[in-house]
Every structure is written in structure tokens, then in C-alpha cells.
Amino acid sequence: DGVQHTFTDSESFDHVEIAAEVVGDDARCLMDQLEVEVLFFQNRAVGVTLPGHVVMEVTEAEPGVKGDTANGATKGATLQSGFSLQVPLFIKQGEFIKIDTRTGDYVERVNR
Numbered sequence: 001d002g003v004q005h006t007f008t009d010s011e012s013f014d015h016v017e018i019a020a021e022v023v024g025d026d027a028r029c030l031m032d033q034l035e036v037e038v039l040f041f042q043n044r045a046v047g048v049t050l051p052g053h054v055v056m057e058v059t060e061a062e063p064g065v066k067g068d069t070a071n072g073a074t075k076g077a078t079l080q081s082g083f084s085l086q087v088p089l090f091i092k093q094g095e096f097i098k099i100d101t102r103t104g105d106y107v108e109r110v111n112r
Contacts, residue, residue, distance in 0.1 A: 005030065007038055007048070018045045028083035029054050029101045050101040055110050056080050057096050064089030074106075 004017045005027065016038055020027065026048055030036075034054065039047035060078040074086035079099070087106045091097060098107040 005048075007036065007045075010035065016045050018048060022046060023048050025104070026050050026101065028081060028104055029056070029099060031056065031081055052101060053098050053107060054101055055096050055098050055112075056083075058087070058091060058093055061087070061091055061093045 003020055005020060005023050007016045007018065008014070009016065018038070022045070023030070029050055031054070035051070037049040038045050039049065056079040058077050059080050062075040062077070064073075064075055073089055075089055075091075076084060077087040077091055077097075078084045079097075083099075083104065085099070085104055085106060087097065091106075091109060096110040096112050098110050099105070100107050
């Protein structure tokens, strides 16, 4: 909800709420059904560890500019989580891409 993120324990189905400032930039890669590790200290959630990569759908992609491919040109795109990043010119809306959760960078296109 922007203030709290709610996570569910996959074994007990208990809910854990973590403040948005604790999750930090990792929120850009959060999506439903993503398995994460929650770090606890003195029975309080203090951090979240995401998998190294996630696959997300491109919901918006700027049109590519022809003739600008010699230097690995990129364009802006927005993912299903609302996160915006730079992707290669050939990426289109509706495609799935792999994102490095540590850096937020595009890794590769994924066929689904």
C-alpha cells in the first residue's frame, strides 16, 4: 500500500507486514507470488532478500528509434510493478524480461 508491504509465510500462512522504508528499493521488483526471505531480529522483520533475478512483463515501452543501434541504444520501459528502466530497442509491450534485482538492470528477454 506504499506504507507497508505484506508478506505471507508459505508454510504457516501467517502475514508479516514490513514498512516500505525497510523494503527500500527492492520494492521495484516485488510482485504477487514471489518467494522472498524475510530477515528477523528480535522477532521483528528488519529486511527482505529477493531472488537474484525476476521475470516481469513490460506494460509500457517507448517506441524504438531506427538507426540508433550501433552503440547498444536503449529506451524507457515500465514493468508490471510500476518500475521504470532502460531496455534494448527491440523490447516491446507485453514481452517478458529478466531483471537483476540487485541493480534493477535489464538482463535478457524471456520467451513465455
